[in-house]
Amino acid sequence: MAGTYSTYYFDGLNFSTATAVYTDAALTTLAADGFYAQNNIVRQQSNGLLLNAQSCSSCAVACGSGVSASGSNPGYYNADIDVANDTGAVVIYYYMTSSIPDGVIGTFNNVAYNRMTSKYNHNGVTLIDGSGATVDYSGINNADSLGGQNIATYVGNEDPLLIGNYANVAEYNLVNNTYVNLGTTRNISVVNNQVGYADDTSTPTNSPVFTMVIPKAAANATLINIQIFAPMGGTAFDWEVLCPTALPNFQGSNLQADDTCVSNDETYYFSRNATGTSTPFTKDTNTIPEIGNFVFTQPDGSVYANDTSVLQYIIVDSTTALGIRNGVVVSSAACSNTGGFKSFSSSSSTSQSQICDNNSPPSAIQTFYHNGTGIGPGSVYPDTGDTAYTNSDGSTVLPAGTYYLYQDGSGNAHYMVIGLGGSVTIPATCQPPTTIFYISTVRSGCSDFCNANYLINTPRGTTGNDSFLNVIIGDVIAGSSLAAGWYAYANTSTNTNSGTFLIMQVDTNNTITSLAQCDSGVCQII
DSSP states (O other): OOOOOOOOEESSSSGGGOSOEESSTTSOSBOOSEEEEETTEEEEEETTEEOOOEEOTTTOEETTOEEEEEESSOEEEEEEEEOTTOOEEEEEEEEOOSSOOEEEEEEETTEEEOOBEETTBTTTBOEEOTTSOBOSSBTTTOOOTTSSOOSOEEESBOOGGGOEEEEEEEEEEEETTEEEEEEEEEEEEEOGGGBOEEOTTOSSSSOOOEEEEEEEOOSSOOEEEEEEEETTSSEEEEEEEOOOBOOOEEEEOOOBSSOBOOOOOEEEEEEOOEEOSSSSOEEOOOSSOOTTOEEESSTTSOSBTTOSSSOEEEEETTTEEEEEETTEEEEEEEOBOTTSOEEEEEOSEEOHHHHHSSSOOOOOOEEEEESSOOBTGGGOBOOTTOBEESSTTSOSBOOSEEEEEEEOTTSOEEEEEEOGGGBEEEEEEEOOOSSOEEEOOOBSOTTHHHHSOOEEOEEEOBTTOOOGGGOOTTOBBOSSOOOSEEEEEESSSEETTTSOOEEEEEOTTSBEEEEEEEETTEEEEO
């Protein structure tokens, strides 16, 4: 029997998560008890309260499938997914293409989730918030006024233009696997804490696939709601919802403050990440967590392991030390053996400029050893006067050079300089810029850039993290010392023949003393 259409009102962001239906916009008069439906969602109101949402079996999107959508105009996209009566962890993967970041909220049984990690997080991919600060996972500081997660976290690739207010954003609902324009609109605001996208220097350069875990403990609640917020327009996104099941498990030690090798004592669980640019995504098959995985103490993903900002370790099989912080694996290296040599993660030999000059530090994926007591997070890193080795028995010293170690919560990059005989001569820090532009090689004359072609392809930034157009006289170039002289600089990697650029003069202290531009082949001071 066909139903009749009438105008009703509900509280909450969408019908699938509302608590009651009303007959007036002020939400003062409850609608009569009975069944109500919107698109593919059916809910019974009983004693003035909406019971669990039910899906329309003929039109609901089933778990285990994926959805792709795109739009040239701004949009809010709402969908409900039937996850049936099984319990366990529901893993959801999101891909936001390589250009436009979008916001995400996943909701189950009236509880919202906005926390995500990604493939290569902390190992090539750097997740940042809207201010450019590095975060352990997307959504780490993103809570609503009640401390919940019913506020969108924006993921995808970096776009500084995202922050702001957007009016009259069209609303869409997913019906029979197609987003349908409802003819209604909403206003959307985006602030720094809602952002958790991959910065532009991350590898791979296109957006990673983001991973969300929603615990499903209730068998009789069968719907998960996914909201995609695309206020910038030009969006294209894919998502895939896996059916609920227990997460893969592994054996490890109790959480501990250092990386000393110990035996397995506990069972933990983790969510695998994925790759790809369309659904179905290619899911990882690793049997123990890798850097960037979420780790849990429950098989449904309801409790994160070490969900604090203090680094702790899980030792796996008395061989591998997994560094866990805020529920994410941020490091993986050999645990410290009983021979007295302490292991630590480091980059290969690099340079101070590679560490300090831009916002993409080298990957710290090498495992080395030292004979000291340890300093830094977890007390695992060498100090001045310690000797560093390439192997656990201390038979081969680490070659002389500069090695990147880690980045702390304040954005400081920590590195060490190794001298002859593997001796640690300088454990040092610098603060790389979080906002970068690109500069050329040095020239002695400003007009050189106006009459010949020069590459502008070296990433640098200022100590004040100024953008390309906000650089002014008196700003200081962060990182390693530049030769005094003239440099062309641009917002993107380009050249002076084809790109938009300006010119700056830098002194021996890396201070910008003049700004200029080309005018008909002549350098003009501005």
